[in-house]
Amino acid sequence: xxxxxxxxxxxxxxxxxxxxxxxxxxxxxxxxxxxxxxxxxxxxxxxxxxxxxxxxxxxxxxxxxxxxxxxxxxxxxxxxxxxxxxxxxxx
Amino acid sequence: xxxxxxxxxxxxxxxxxxxxxxxxxxxxxxxxxxxxxxxxxxxxxxxxxxxxxxxxxxxxxxxxxxxxxxxxxxxxxxxxxxxxxxxxxxxxxxxxxxxxxxxxxxxxxxxxxxxxxxxxxxxxxxxxxxxxxxxxxxxxxxxxxxxxxxxxxxxxxxxxxxxxxxxxxxxxxxxxxxxxxxxxxxxxxxxxxxxxxxxxxxxxxxxxxxxxxxxxxxxxxxxxxxxxxxxxxxxxxxxxxxxxxxxxxxxxxxxxxxxxxxxxxxxxxxxxxxxxxxxxxxxxxxxxxxxxxxxxxxxxxxxxxxxxxxxxxxxxxxxxxxxxxxx
Numbered sequence: 001x002x003x004x005x006x007x008x009x010x011x012x013x014x015x016x017x018x019x020x021x022x023x024x025x026x027x028x029x030x031x032x033x034x035x036x037x038x039x040x041x042x043x044x045x046x047x048x049x050x051x052x053x054x055x056x057x058x059x060x061x062x063x064x065x066x067x068x069x070x071x072x073x074x075x076x077x078x079x080x081x082x083x084x085x086x087x088x089x090x091x
Numbered sequence: 092x093x094x095x096x097x098x099x100x101x102x103x104x105x106x107x108x109x110x111x112x113x114x115x116x117x118x119x120x121x122x123x124x125x126x127x128x129x130x131x132x133x134x135x136x137x138x139x140x141x142x143x144x145x146x147x148x149x150x151x152x153x154x155x156x157x158x159x160x161x162x163x164x165x166x167x168x169x170x171x172x173x174x175x176x177x178x179x180x181x182x183x184x185x186x187x188x189x190x191x192x193x194x195x196x197x198x199x200x201x202x203x204x205x206x207x208x209x210x211x212x213x214x215x216x217x218x219x220x221x222x223x224x225x226x227x228x229x230x231x232x233x234x235x236x237x238x239x240x241x242x243x244x245x246x247x248x249x250x251x252x253x254x255x256x257x258x259x260x261x262x263x264x265x266x267x268x269x270x271x272x273x274x275x276x277x278x279x280x281x282x283x284x285x286x287x288x289x290x291x292x293x294x295x296x297x298x299x300x301x302x303x304x305x306x307x308x309x310x311x312x313x314x315x316x317x318x319x320x321x322x323x324x325x326x327x328x329x330x331x332x333x334x335x336x337x338x339x340x341x342x343x344x345x346x347x348x349x350x351x352x353x354x355x356x357x358x359x360x361x362x363x364x365x366x367x368x369x370x371x372x373x374x375x376x377x378x379x380x381x382x383x384x385x386x387x388x389x390x391x392x393x394x395x396x397x398x399x400x401x402x403x404x405x406x407x408x409x410x411x412x413x414x415x416x417x418x
Contacts (some may be wrong), residue, residue, distance in 0.1 A: 014177075017123070017175065042118055042119035046404075050238040056223075
């Protein structure tokens with residue numbers, strides 16, 4: 001279940017880029033849901049393993065995915081309620 | 092200032108025009124990649140080449156804990172800051188940034204309400220193959236519009252001016268951050284409203300205003316000149332003033348480097364050129380000279396003009412029919 005907390009939260013994950021880059025697992029990219037997220041948000045295709053083809057940047061590794069999709073993948077793969085991700089409202 | 096940063100696969104080419112530049116746009120367009128290339132260059136990674144007339148540093152280079160001191164010590168520098176840096180949203184950062192002779196490029200989708208940035212300096216990254224560049228996020232439209240109300244961002248000189256032709260049909264939002272709230276209130280939410288605000292410092296509000304239903308349903312038009320003073324300087328009052336005409340001919344070169352906001356520049360400029368005249372300009376109280384027909388005073392006035400001053404300003408607002416509300 002997605003819960004939204006307004007304001008600061010102790011232990012929140014502030015730096016999604018750093019967090020994702022050190023926690024992602026190659027096998028995670030075999031998940032059709034992860035592939036769909038990458039396709040939908042970053043308009044990029046997972047070619048094989050964790051190699052990704054971006055229309056903007058060319059061939060990339062998961063480290064070059066956008067902060068938005070990194071957060072979505074982290075939320076999917078770490079559903080533990082103790083993980084709180086920091087974000088803000090885009091207007 | 093022309094900047095090029097490239098590696099074997101990508102090349103970003105863009106210009107910086109004002110003290111504050113904001114890069115926004117969708118995920119995966121290459122914003123973070125631009126920033127990371129700058130970080131690599133800063134760490135002397137030889138795969139990245141940078142061409143810039145001024146020194147470039149990133150927020151990473153400034154450090155998380157001693158950014159204040161490092162910004163104060165920076166001179167003639169372009170500072171790139173991404174959205175991971177929380178301090179960029181603080182008032183402390185805004186007050187330090189204001190005083191230093193540096194340019195700031197924010198790669199950030201936040202509102203950044205403490206920074207007076209222009210709507211013209213908000214960009215998104217566009218790309219074609221290897222090449223990436225910055226293109227303005229907002230452009231003007233030529234849609235015809237007949238307003239029921241005029242809304243100014245505050246009640247200073249601009250509001251006082253537009254009260255003359257439009258009376259009670261000209262209302263104030265009492266601050267630029269209140270514009271979107273006021274547009275949601277009755278009767279403005281159900282009426283055609285023309286918002287007039289200083290484009291040179293309206294960058295933080297534009298996204299919120301354009302997200303309103305009023306805009307989606309074509310009941311809202313924005314007129315965002317650099318500032319109200321800029322409109323006045325283009326009026327017939329200053330037609331014969333060489334200093335004003337010279338400045339208007341080449342605005343970017345007339346404005347000092349590191350000027351925090353063009354709005355401030357135009358205010359100071361109009362104050363200077365009207366200093367020893369009956370039209371001495373103050374932001375808080377607009378002199379009759381700017382709206383009434385010129386008098387035939389005892390002295391020869393160098394601002395004398397036979398033209399209709401109010402109409403000359405209204406003529407600068409394109410594609411708007413004022414007939415419904417004009418007194």
